Each structure stands twice: as structure tokens, then as C-alpha cells.
Amino acid sequence: MKKLFLILLSSLLLPSVCFGADMYFTTTGAGDHSASSWSNSGSMSVFENDIINNSESDDRYFVEGSGTYTATQNISVNSNSVSIIGVTSGTTAEPPTTSDYAYGSDRPTLAMGANSWTGASSNIARNLIITTTATAGFNQNNSSIFDNCKSTNSSGTAGRYAFYSSSTFCKYIDNEIISTNGYAIRMQADTRLVGNYIHDSSYGPRYNGGSMFISNVFDTITNRGIDQPGSGAIIMNNVFYNCGTAIYGWTSPNQTTMNNIFDNNTIGANSYTNYSTAVYDYNIWSNNTTDVSNITKGDNSVTSDITFTDAPNGDFTLPDSSVAEGVGAPIGSNMGLTGDYNWNIGVDQTDTQSGGGGGSVTVGYGFTQ
Amino acid sequence: MIKYILLFLFIPTLCFGEVNEKYSYKDFMNMSFTKVDVKEFNDSTIVGSNFYQENKPDEDIFPDGLKGVIFHRCNLDNVKIKDGMTVKSSTNRKIKVQNDLEDWKVEKVLGKWEAVEPVDKKRFIELKISVDAKDIPESKLTESITEAKSEKAISNIAK
Numbered sequence: 001m002k003k004l005f006l007i008l009l010s011s012l013l014l015p016s017v018c019f020g021a022d023m024y025f026t027t028t029g030a031g032d033h034s035a036s037s038w039s040n041s042g043s044m045s046v047f048e049n050d051i052i053n054n055s056e057s058d059d060r061y062f063v064e065g066s067g068t069y070t071a072t073q074n075i076s077v078n079s080n081s082v083s084i085i086g087v088t089s090g091t092t093a094e095p096p097t098t099s100d101y102a103y104g105s106d107r108p109t110l111a112m113g114a115n116s117w118t119g120a121s122s123n124i125a126r127n128l129i130i131t132t133t134a135t136a137g138f139n140q141n142n143s144s145i146f147d148n149c150k151s152t153n154s155s156g157t158a159g160r161y162a163f164y165s166s167s168t169f170c171k172y173i174d175n176e177i178i179s180t181n182g183y184a185i186r187m188q189a190d191t192r193l194v195g196n197y198i199h200d201s202s203y204g205p206r207y208n209g210g211s212m213f214i215s216n217v218f219d220t221i222t223n224r225g226i227d228q229p230g231s232g233a234i235i236m237n238n239v240f241y242n243c244g245t246a247i248y249g250w251t252s253p254n255q256t257t258m259n260n261i262f263d264n265n266t267i268g269a270n271s272y273t274n275y276s277t278a279v280y281d282y283n284i285w286s287n288n289t290t291d292v293s294n295i296t297k298g299d300n301s302v303t304s305d306i307t308f309t310d311a312p313n314g315d316f317t318l319p320d321s322s323v324a325e326g327v328g329a330p331i332g333s334n335m336g337l338t339g340d341y342n343w344n345i346g347v348d349q350t351d352t353q354s355g356g357g358g359g360s361v362t363v364g365y366g367f368t369q
Numbered sequence: 370m371i372k373y374i375l376l377f378l379f380i381p382t383l384c385f386g387e388v389n390e391k392y393s394y395k396d397f398m399n400m401s402f403t404k405v406d407v408k409e410f411n412d413s414t415i416v417g418s419n420f421y422q423e424n425k426p427d428e429d430i431f432p433d434g435l436k437g438v439i440f441h442r443c444n445l446d447n448v449k450i451k452d453g454m455t456v457k458s459s460t461n462r463k464i465k466v467q468n469d470l471e472d473w474k475v476e477k478v479l480g481k482w483e484a485v486e487p488v489d490k491k492r493f494i495e496l497k498i499s500v501d502a503k504d505i506p507e508s509k510l511t512e513s514i515t516e517a518k519s520e521k522a523i524s525n526i527a528k
Contacts, residue, residue: 027394027417045458051387068396070419070444072460074489111396113421113444114464116489131396133423134489135471135513154399156423157466159512166519178397186516207520319464 020058020081023050027067038092046071057081063128065102067091070108076118080141102127103148119168124367126208135160136186137179143166143214150176158202172196179203183227187211197314203227204243213238215286217316223250225265229255231337239316240265241308246288251295258327263306271295271306282329302327313318377449386439389413399423401430411453413435424448426463426482428477464488468506489515 001134023035027362035050040112041064042050048071055078057073063069066089086102093100095211096319102108102343108116112132119125120142124148130138133155140146144165151162160182164171166186170193184198185191185205186332191211209230217239218225225243228250229235235257240246246262247269253346257277262268263286270293271278279296285291297303309315318324391409393416400420402410404438410431420443424426427449435453443459450456465475465482471493473484484502487493493500496518510517 036406068394068418070394070417070442072442072444074491076491109445111398111419113398113419113442113446113486114423114462116492118492131419133398133472135422135515136489136492154423157470159470172391196441284422306495325431354388 006233020060020145021057022062024062024064024094025069026064028067031054037094038064044071048073048075049084049125051075051077051084053078053084055079059083060085060095062096062156063108064108065108068111071113071115071117074116074118075114076111077120077123080121080123081122081324082120083126084128085124088127100341101148105129107363118166119144130162132162133157133160136164136166136205138162139164139166140164140170143169144190146175147173148175151178153179153182155179155181158182162201162254165191166278176202184221189230198225208233212236217241218243218246218315219230219316221246222327231255234261239263239308240268241311241316245270251275251278255279257281260284261286261306261324262291263308263311266290269295282327284324284327293363298331300327386414386437387503389415393418395419401428403430403432405432407434407436410435410438414439414441414443415443417443418446418450421445422466422479424466426465442510462488467502468509470510470528471515473505 019365024038024041025035025047025114026041029041031040033042033046034040035046042355050115052075054366057079061084065086080144083346086108088102088106089102091100093156107127109129112134113131114347116134116136117138121141124145128149129151130151132138132153137153139150142287147338152161153160153284158181160179160180162177162184164186165188168190171192175197177196179201181202182204183203184201187208190211191208193216194214196216198216201221203223204221204225204229207230210232212234215237221243223244224331225246227239227248229247230250231252232254236259238260240262241264243265243354246265246266249272253270253275258279260280261284268285268288268291274294274296280295282300284306285301285303291303292314294353304322306322309319395418398419398421403457419449422430422432425498426447428447429449431451435451438453439455439457441457442458445456445459445461446464450461463475464472467484472488474488475484486500486506490500492515496515496519498514
């Protein structure tokens, strides 16, 4: 009977054992420093100790914004599926929601110095500012997500990384990335880069077989904007401005490079091999010393002098009446679905019905169509 | 009873001095303060800040004349600890890049900084790279040894 009671008791307790914990961190810590709530928030020493030794799957580390959290050792995350989320300073929500997320300078700063950060699989880093000089910068393992983070590797040693994927299927979304003398990102196969601002670096992302680059800005990358796109890369709707060679090297017969703007680069794009099946089209080539080398631009490319509104100050919008207007690939008539159909792209659509009406869709990627 | 309570309340200030708001919880990596008025530091406690000086072991970054300055849980790697500084729960490793283009902890032997072990020793071991300083290449590599090791398979495909 006693044994049965214990089994029942343990089955009741099991859910609380299995589910991840929410933990709360501030620079100073508060109350009993247990990280169980904002009023008992943990400080950086509690954070380090817990994430290295005790983190478990689905744990969420909410870190209050504005402050600096200084690492005093290498941090190696103990578990897969752990999230570190920066939230706006002064929030009291438990747990915080997306409306409490920190942006811009309100994000917490993780000052790593020479210490390394080694994440596990499916870790999520969200709303953080990271400063580092470590060889691999901020390093996460396969299927991890880097979202709304700013990572700067300011090392004087060449070849170091701001972000690092040590395995495949990582996603980089809306980050600002700088590696003064090295690479912005070390990618692995099947990585996704969407909406990132990569700038003032020696190199942009490196090695990316099967990866996708959508709607990013590559600004002032002195050597190579994308270094070795690799097999099957999809490069669409990006801006390459003021780079050495915007896209360099290893391409493949199944690479797609469309709807990008190449402006003010020494070389727009080159390739070891000019593959006849690789798609390079609907791009704009503007003010580059050399537009392409060993690449065929495509029938619908535009070579013309465009001027961004204020590129040196980070404004990559196009002025009214730019020649870039209306020359992108017309999604809806020439790509994929054609005929009498409606469909939705994203959530901001007025016509939610499918199968009738024959409506058209205009999407403002890279440049307008 | 009251005197014990009062003593308890005063212990933190006796041990740590007043928290220096201007220099606590900040990222001052590679910055120097030698020209800052020493009064900004004296008789205060600096908590949780990063003063790391990359590749400059024993860098003098604070003004002369420091008095009663406590550094609590700071990154003071490569920072010269001078008279008037008390270091608690902080790091003060000496770190220098070696010919393998990696950061190594170093110590001074006969006036020369000698490598002791890699800062990221765990990564070296995972990648099966020697952590013995004797195995550091005699000439400078063109790519860091950890990166060369971890990317070998991919770079072979690229070529």
C-alpha cells in the first residue's frame, strides 16, 4: 500500500519535475537571490552557476535590460532547449511576454571578455547585446536561434567570429552583427539568415551549404560579404553596400540569387565556376567597380546608378522615382502559383479566402516590384 | 539585540565601501582610466564590470594614488593590480594570443610571458588538440587551430 502511495505521489509530482523553470535575473540580484521571481532575482553569479551546472530543457532565463552582466568564466550551457531572453528594464511581469521584450539599448549586455559562450542544441538567445573577443564568439549548437541580438567581436586577432553555429539548422533573425577583424558568422549547412544587419566587419557569414539569406543588409564588409555561399544557397532581397567582394567564391549549379541590390562594392559577385543552371537574375548592379566576375547577370538584371537615401548613415531606403522601383521579380505572375488563386503572404492580408477572386499580391522585398 | 541588528546592517559598508555607481555593472573592455581623477575611484566598491584588456597582460589602466578601491565580481583579466586595489570574487588572469591564434593563460618567467594553458581548454580537448604549451606551433598560423580543426571537413568540400 505504501509503495502504491509513493508511486501515485511521484506521478503527481512528475509534471513539475519535467517542465522547465522560469528564472529571473537582474544586475544586482534581489531578495534571496534564488531567481524565482523579480523580487528574488538572481545576479550574474547565480546565472552563471545555474546555466552551467543546472539548466534543464525548457528552462527560460529572463534577464532584465539596460544593465551589464559580466562573465567571469567560460560559459557552457548544460542543457538543450534553454532560452535566454532579455526583457525591458523595470518589467514586473512573471513570466514576461513578447510585449516585455527589450530592444535597442534597453537590451541587457552580456560582457564576455575573453570567455567563451558554448550553447547546446536548440538554445535560444533573444534580445541580448553581446561583447566578446573569444575565437568562436557567441557559439550555439544545431537548430539554435539567434534573434534580435547585437553581437560584437572586437578582437584585434584576425578570423574570430561574432556568432558561431557549431552545427546545422541555426536561424539568425533580425540581429546586428559586427566582427571588426574577423567573420560576422560561422555558419553550417542549412542555416537561415533573415533580416540581419551585418556591418563594419572584415568578413560576413562564412560557409553555408544549403543556406538561405533573405532581406539582410551587408554594409561595409571590407573583404567578403558572403564568403563561399556553398551548395544550393538562396540569396534574395538583400542589400550589399560598400563591400570588397559582396558574394565570393564557391557557388553551385543550384544557387539562386535574385532581387538583391549590389551598390558601391569593389566586386558585386564572383564565382569559381560560371554554372549555366545557377539563377542570377532580377538584381540591380550599381556603382560597383566590377559588377560580376565569372557570373552571368541574367536577362532581367538592371545595371544603373541608384542612390540610397543615406547609406553611409544606415538608411538603405530608396528615394522616390528610383530606377530600382518596379524591376524586381514579380511574385504572383512569374513565380510559383499562377492563375485564379488567392493566397496569403504573412498575416497582414485583407483577403483571407483562398480559391477565388484571382487577386494579385505585391510584396516589397529588397526593392519594389 | 539592537546592537547586533545595527552591526548586521553596517557589515556590508564596512566590508565593501560604497558602491561606485558610475563604474559598476558596465562594460569597459579595452578602456583606460589612467587620466581619470583618482577621486572617482577612491574609497568605493566597483561591482560586476568588465575591464578586460585584450592581449595586454598586466596593463596599467587605473590612475596612480588609488586608495580603498574594492573590485567585486569584475573581469580584471590582463589588468595590473596596483596598491590601493582589493580584488574579491573577480578574475585576473593574464591572457595572450599565441602562434596558434588562440588565447592562452600566461605567466611571467624570467621577464617573458610563457603560455600555461588555453583559455578555452574544454574546446581544445573536445577537438582533440593538445593543451600542452610545448605543442604550440613555432610559427604563426594563418587560421586559428580550433577553427582549422573544426572546419576541416567543410573546407575539403569547398576545394
